[in-house]
Amino acid sequence: GAVVSQHPSRVICKSGTSVKIECRSLDFQATTMFWYRQFPKQSLMLMATSNEGSKATYEQGVEKDKFLINHASLTLSTLTVTSAHPEDSSFYICSAQEGVTNEKLFFGSGTQLSVL
Amino acid sequence: QKEVEQDPGPLSVPEGAIVSLNCTYSNSAFQYFMWYRQYSRKGPELLMYTYSSGNKEDGRFTAQVDKSSKYISLFIRDSQPSDSATYLCAMASNDYKLSFGAGTTVTVRA
Numbered sequence: 625g626a627v628v629s630q631h632p633s634r635v636i637c638k639s640g641t642s643v644k645i646e647c648r649s650l651d652f653q654a655t656t657m658f659w660y661r662q663f664p665k666q667s668l669m670l671m672a673t674s675n676e677g678s679k680a681t682y683e684q685g686v687e688k689d690k691f692l693i694n695h696a697s698l699t700l701s702t703l704t705v706t707s708a709h710p711e712d713s714s715f716y717i718c719s720a721q722e723g724v725t726n727e728k729l730f731f732g733s734g735t736q737l738s739v740l
Numbered sequence: 741q742k743e744v745e746q747d748p749g750p751l752s753v754p755e756g757a758i759v760s761l762n763c764t765y766s767n768s769a770f771q772y773f774m775w776y777r778q779y780s781r782k783g784p785e786l787l788m789y790t791y792s793s794g795n796k797e798d799g800r801f802t803a804q805v806d807k808s809s810k811y812i813s814l815f816i817r818d819s820q821p822s823d824s825a826t827y828l829c830a831m832a833s834n835d836y837k838l839s840f841g842a843g844t845t846v847t848v849r850a
Contacts, residue, residue, distance in 0.1 A: 630783070658837075665748060667828065667840040668784070717783050721836070725772075729838070731783035 626652045628720045630732025637708055638740055645703045645735045647718030653698035654720035659691075662715045662734075674701050708739045743767050746829055746841025754849050759816040763829035763841045766810065770831040770839075773805050775814045778826045778843065787827075788814065819848045 627650040637643050647657060656675050660668040672693050674680040680693035690712075692704040701720075705712055716735045722728040746763045753759055761775075772791050776784035788803040790796045796803045804813040812831075816823055829841040 628783070656836075665842075665845075667744075667746075667842045668838075669840075670837060673837065715781065719783075724836070727774075727786070727789040729786070729836075731776075731785070733783045734781060736781060 626650075626720075626722055626728070626730045628654075628718065628730045628732045630718050630735060632735060633733060634736045634738075636738045636740065639709050640707055643705045643708055643737060645705075645716055645718070645737075647701045647703070647720065647732050649699045649720040649722070649730070652720075652722040654701075654722060655698065656721040657695055657701040658719045658721070658729075659693060659701075659703050660717045660719070662717060664715075668717060671703075705737065708737070710739045713737055713739045743839045744829065744831060744841045746844060748842045748844060750845040750847060752847045752849060753819055755819060755821060757819050757848075759819050759823065759846055759848070760813065761815075761827050761829075761844050761846070762811060762813040763831075764809075764811050765831055765839075767831070767833070767839070768810070769833040771834065772832045772836075773803070773812050774830040774832075774838070775801075775803055776828040776830060776840075778828055780826075784828055816846075819846075821848045821850045823848050 629648045659671045672680045672682045674695035695701040718732040775788040778784045793807045800817045802815040826843040828843045830838045
């Protein structure tokens with residue numbers, strides 16, 4: 625199946641710093657990418673939907689100034705956690721959609737963010 | 741009430757047993773139903789995808805959808821230790837945004 629590469633897999637940072645996470649579709653063009661957050665033993669919560677060349681659409685309760693999303697090309701989306709705090713510590717997962725059906729939705733391997 | 745309800749388990753079965761997983765949902769607009777497998781600290785991997793009521797079989801996996809009862813199931817036959825993982829149900833309406841269940845942690849004992 626298609627491959628979505630997500631980097632870094634793990635990051636530890638100090639409170640107040642910003643962290644950038646990259647999500648790349650390696651062998652297909654993704655018109656839409658999604659960013660999720662997952663707490664231990666909980667489900668994936670959709671944070672935002674990004675379409676190439678346009679502003680991301682954020683879910684209710686997600687601070688767009690806190691979680692900056694850039695989808696500059698059909699193969700790359702980035703999530704920047706600005707001024708990270710310990711409560712931002714979580715597992716972040718991206719997914720990329722090839723085509724128009726959910727069957728062609730592929731997930732990255734996730735990024736574990738720990739803010740000290 | 742959550743849109744998608746899934747018993748988090750954990751569920752422990754002996755090797756060779758049938759694993760039975762299920763989810764219920766409240767949003768009648770859901771049309772697409774998926775089951776994902778997620779290993780610890782990894783992204784989900786699609787196992788089954790359906791969009792109609794009834795059964796769909798793929799190897800050892802069978803997905804069932806009952807739209808009238810808003811209930812979906814996943815069965816794993818002849819379970820193997822390598823099937824040990826967290827299984828997530830997910831659903832979507834026409835906007836293609838997925839709503840996930842909490843995930844059920846399954847352990848298959850050798």
